[in-house]
Amino acid sequence: MADLSDFAPGPLPRDARVYVAGHRGLVGSAVWRNLEREGFTNLVGRSSSELDLRDRAEVDGFFEHERPDVVIDAAAKVGGIVANSTYPADFLSDNLRIQTNILDAAARTGTTRLLFLGSSCIYPRLADQPISEDSLLTGALEPTNDAYAIAKIAGIIHVQALRRQFGVHYISAMPTNLYGPGDNFHPKNSHVIPGMVRRFHEARVSGAPTVTCWGSGRPLREFLFVDDLASACLFLLENYDGPETVNVGVGDDLSIRDLASTVAAVVGYEGSIEWDSSKPDGTPRKLLDVSRINSLGWSASTGLSDGLTAMYEWYLAHLDEARG
Numbered sequence: 001m002a003d004l005s006d007f008a009p010g011p012l013p014r015d016a017r018v019y020v021a022g023h024r025g026l027v028g029s030a031v032w033r034n035l036e037r038e039g040f041t042n043l044v045g046r047s048s049s050e051l052d053l054r055d056r057a058e059v060d061g062f063f064e065h066e067r068p069d070v071v072i073d074a075a076a077k078v079g080g081i082v083a084n085s086t087y088p089a090d091f092l093s094d095n096l097r098i099q100t101n102i103l104d105a106a107a108r109t110g111t112t113r114l115l116f117l118g119s120s121c122i123y124p125r126l127a128d129q130p131i132s133e134d135s136l137l138t139g140a141l142e143p144t145n146d147a148y149a150i151a152k153i154a155g156i157i158h159v160q161a162l163r164r165q166f167g168v169h170y171i172s173a174m175p176t177n178l179y180g181p182g183d184n185f186h187p188k189n190s191h192v193i194p195g196m197v198r199r200f201h202e203a204r205v206s207g208a209p210t211v212t213c214w215g216s217g218r219p220l221r222e223f224l225f226v227d228d229l230a231s232a233c234l235f236l237l238e239n240y241d242g243p244e245t246v247n248v249g250v251g252d253d254l255s256i257r258d259l260a261s262t263v264a265a266v267v268g269y270e271g272s273i274e275w276d277s278s279k280p281d282g283t284p285r286k287l288l289d290v291s292r293i294n295s296l297g298w299s300a301s302t303g304l305s306d307g308l309t310a311m312y313e314w315y316l317a318h319l320d321e322a323r324g
């Protein structure tokens, strides 16, 4: 294994020991697939039942034993707008513990490269659009996910602090809203795209004349296909070594109302769509400025309709698994 203690842009050795935290989740499974495709031969993963990342002693023991060279942290308590507003204490506490345990253990046991994943909800609710990385900590957060956002902001600062104190090559990236194969299709706790895919699919199959979606349909959101994020993760580990976080998105957005029509078309649902205004809208707009990652040489490659089609094919092939 080559010495990775000095950063130089370029391919990581394919025999580097890479720990993908959260390797069974939406992001972690895509990262794992991409690393295998790229020829990595020494991957490490643990499910939450094998290793509870909230438990500091367990995490210390795991790192002492496995001593990964590279860590991609895609483990977190994750959910859509309703899950975030219903369980804020869990989103704050679980995520602070998971990321703190991983970051401290990695630095202590000699992990040389690490990528921490946050989320675009770390930025102020009314940040200027598109949202640049410099908007961090310049205004009040969106209340439906402030607890989760504060945990993720702590992760960014923790990465910066470890770089300053120990000189490690750890970085962070902030993805926009994601979707893809292996998503969470829970009817209440999921994000908007898997929630809609499931609802429109079930309505088409049952012949229901109406599907009800949440909120006003007016908020604007940007959506990144998860395999594109997986390629960005490897790209950043191989090409970026700075304290500032890096946004990962596609650079354009659409209204939730237009998203609903697009998902309905992909699924083949032809009934009407109604809106439940008792459900929260969340932040009015969340479009990332992706010029930093674009100027480094990476951009997203999967369009929304292609990504949704691939996701729906996966859903149809994994109906039992997807319904939990």
Ligand SMILES: NC(=O)C1=CN([C@@H]2O[C@H](COP(=O)(O)OP(=O)(O)OC[C@H]3O[C@@H](n4cnc5c(N)ncnc54)[C@H](OP(=O)(O)O)[C@@H]3O)[C@@H](O)[C@H]2O)C=CC1
Pocket: 021, 022, 023, 024, 025, 026, 027, 028, 046, 047, 048, 049, 051, 052, 053, 054, 073, 074, 075, 076, 077, 078, 098, 117, 118, 119, 120, 175, 176, 177, 178, 179, 183, 184, 191
């Ligand atoms: N989905 C999205 O739209 C977005 C996600 N992100 C970020 O991407 C990352 C991954 O999210 P995503 O893949 O969607 O989430 P998922 O819920 O699909 O996956 C999360 C993973 O974390 C693991 N995990 C959770 N709690 C624990 C624990 N206590 N101990 C060990 N492992 C645990 C789970 O393991 P297991 O399956 O074994 O239980 C699971 O594999 C997160 O940091 C998230 O904030 C950022 C922006 C948007």
Ligand SMILES: C[C@H]1O[C@H](OP(=O)(O)OP(=O)(O)OC[C@H]2O[C@@H](n3cnc4c(=O)[nH]c(N)nc43)[C@H](O)[C@@H]2O)[C@@H](O)[C@@H](O)C1=O
Pocket: 079, 080, 081, 082, 084, 119, 120, 121, 144, 145, 148, 149, 176, 177, 178, 189, 190, 191, 192, 193, 195, 196, 213, 214, 215, 216, 219, 221, 256, 279, 280, 281, 282, 283
């Ligand atoms: C990734 C991101 O995810 C969350 O923030 P969010 O962007 O608000 O994400 P969401 O996907 O849940 O909703 C987007 C919009 O869509 C509307 N909407 C319509 N119908 C459904 C629906 O069926 N399900 C859901 N979930 N939303 C729906 C919904 O009312 C909202 O206006 C945060 O937890 C945050 O922490 C975070 O990081």
